[in-house]
Amino acid sequence: AQTVTQSQPEMSVQEAETVTLSCTYDTSESNYYLFWYKQPPSRQMILVIRQEAYKQQNATENRFSVNFQKAAKSFSLKISDSQLGDTAMYFCAFMRNNAGNMLTFGGGTRLMVKP
Amino acid sequence: NAGVMQNPRHLVRRRGQEARLRCSPMKGHSHVYWYRQLPEEGLKFMVYLQKENIIDESGMPKERFSAEFPKEGPSILRIQQVVRGDSAAYFCASKGPDNQPQHFGDGTRLSIL
Numbered sequence: 001a002q003t004v005t006q007s008q009p010e011m012s013v014q015e016a017e018t019v020t021l022s023c024t025y026d027t028s029e030s031n032y033y034l035f036w037y038k039q040p041p042s043r044q045m046i047l048v049i050r051q052e053a054y055k056q057q058n059a060t061e062n063r064f065s066v067n068f069q070k071a072a073k074s075f076s077l078k079i080s081d082s083q084l085g086d087t088a089m090y091f092c093a094f095m096r097n098n099a100g101n102m103l104t105f106g107g108g109t110r111l112m113v114k115p
Numbered sequence: 116n117a118g119v120m121q122n123p124r125h126l127v128r129r130r131g132q133e134a135r136l137r138c139s140p141m142k143g144h145s146h147v148y149w150y151r152q153l154p155e156e157g158l159k160f161m162v163y164l165q166k167e168n169i170i171d172e173s174g175m176p177k178e179r180f181s182a183e184f185p186k187e188g189p190s191i192l193r194i195q196q197v198v199r200g201d202s203a204a205y206f207c208a209s210k211g212p213d214n215q216p217q218h219f220g221d222g223t224r225l226s227i228l
Contacts, residue, residue, distance in 0.1 A: 004157075033214060033216075035216065037219075042221075043204060043221065043222055043224075044219070044221055044222075045158070045206060045208075045219035045222075046219075047216055047218075050216055091157050091158070095214070097214060100163050100170060100171045101146070101163075101210065101214065101217075102148055102160045102163055102171065102174075103148075103150075103158070103160065103208075103217060104160065105150075105157035105158045105159070106157055107156060107157045108156070108157050
């Protein structure tokens with residue numbers, strides 16, 4: 001079974017600064033996908049970024065980027081130029097390749113962006 | 116192009132009643148997943164369905180919970196004889212073929228009195 005661990009229950013950052021959220025996972029699979037989802041107070045689950053394990057290049061989406069360290073089973077999210085709208089819960093998630101494709105989520109990190 | 120639609124958004128039930136939660140996947144998506152989110156926790160997988168088939172229900176409680184995805188109409192998550200511990204947000208997600216990402220609905224918040 002896969003496990004996903006987010007060791008930072010809460011974090012805060014000043015507006016316009018950079019923050020990094022940590023995620024580690026445990027799996028015996030070699031082919032899988034990793035995701036970061038954002039859940040604002042409205043409770044929607046919004047896909048932020050996705051990484052295929054077979055790709056060495058780190059994924060980037062505008063102000064969001066990841067640091068994927070496959071050997072260390074680490075998948076951190078960096079948010080640059082933080083904005084007030086980034087305030088939300090952030091969940092790291094793991095998905096095996098095929099085999100049902102269900103997601104295994106971490107416990108989440110609550111991020112507060114301060115003006 | 117409508118996203119994943121869940122209804123109702125909020126549902127209140129008394130202990131012992133039945134709760135029915137509905138999910139209409141995105142157009143063209145034939146894979147549906149249900150997740151449960153307890154307060155201050157991450158989402159936990161419950162069940163994975165394709166049209167008329169339950170593919171994986173390893174996350175479903177053994178009693179009182181059932182799910183279906185009929186040929187026509189939405190997917191239904193049914194909870195019989197609800198108890199206080201069933202209070203949670205229930206999310207549905209759908210996806211297309213292969214390893215495309217899942218798209219989530221806005222969830223149903225179930226409250227048990």
